[in-house]
Amino acid sequence: MGEWEIIVEDGDLVVEFEKSGENQKKKGKAEKTEKQSGGLLLQPPVLKSMEIRAQSIFRPGQKDIEIVYALSGDGYKTDMLHQFSTEDVLYDSSSIEANVNIENMIAHIKAEIGELPELLVIVHTHPEGTPFPSPQDKLFFRTTAQTIKQHSPGTEVFYGIHAISGGSVRAKKDYKKVNENTIKWSSITHDHEVAFYTKESKPVEVGING
Numbered sequence: 092m093g094e095w096e097i098i099v100e101d102g103d104l105v106v107e108f109e110k111s112g113e114n115q116k117k118k119g120k121a122e123k124t125e126k127q128s129g130g131l132l133l134q135p136p137v138l139k140s141m142e143i144r145a146q147s148i149f150r151p152g153q154k155d156i157e158i159v160y161a162l163s164g165d166g167y168k169t170d171m172l173h174q175f176s177t178e179d180v181l182y183d184s185s186s187i188e189a190n191v192n193i194e195n196m197i198a199h200i201k202a203e204i205g206e207l208p209e210l211l212v213i214v215h216t217h218p219e220g221t222p223f224p225s226p227q228d229k230l231f232f233r234t235t236a237q238t239i240k241q242h243s244p245g246t247e248v249f250y251g252i253h254a255i256s257g258g259s260v261r262a263k264k265d266y267k268k269v270n271e272n273t274i275k276w277s278s279i280t281h282d283h284e285v286a287f288y289t290k291e292s293k294p295v296e297v298g299i300n301g
């Protein structure tokens with residue numbers, strides 16, 4: 092209400108006002124909204140593969156090396172991790188927000204599983220950071236969700252921010268939901284904290300299954 096923001100779309104400056112009409116439109120899609128209310132379910136094997144993926148690139152003291160990966164599944168449940176090659180999906184790793192080639196990411200996922208999944212979660216890391224979206228992340232969520240919808244209207248897209256820090260031996264801590272959209276744990280070498288968001292950067296309820 093009365094809120095507005097400036098976004099950049101394909102180089103054009105767009106001033107967007109939050110209209111009551113938008114809310115009306117969202118309410119029209121009651122079925123989808125209902126479906127989302129269950130949130131996301133992550134199983135320990137998926138969390139383990141996220142841990143391995145994020146740790147594989149982590150270099151302590153280098154804040155600027157971010158990676159992107161994706162989870163796919165159906166309904167609320169994610170069951171597969173897609174790992175992208177840096178050359179195809181990231182132009183350079185200094186800024187995920189500016190440098191992800193979403194078309195190549197879509198092509199990669201299609202090559203792997205045939206089509207875009209019912210549920211897609213695009214995750215990027217925040218090395219030695221916090222799992223909160225930057226203004227650029229918010230723009231990234233919004234614009235890439237739009238591109239994915241164009242390719243596959245039936246795909247539900249969410250976003251994850253995977254904060255990782257460490258590099259030295261520590262006590263292992265099991266997966267724990269620390270608030271509605273965040274799961275935290277420690278491997279023997281790194282601390283992990285992953286938070287999930289909608290394309291509008293709103294928190295998504297998560298659960299650990301199994």
Ligand SMILES: [Zn+2]
Pocket residue numbers: 187215216217224225228252
């Ligand atoms: Zn980010």
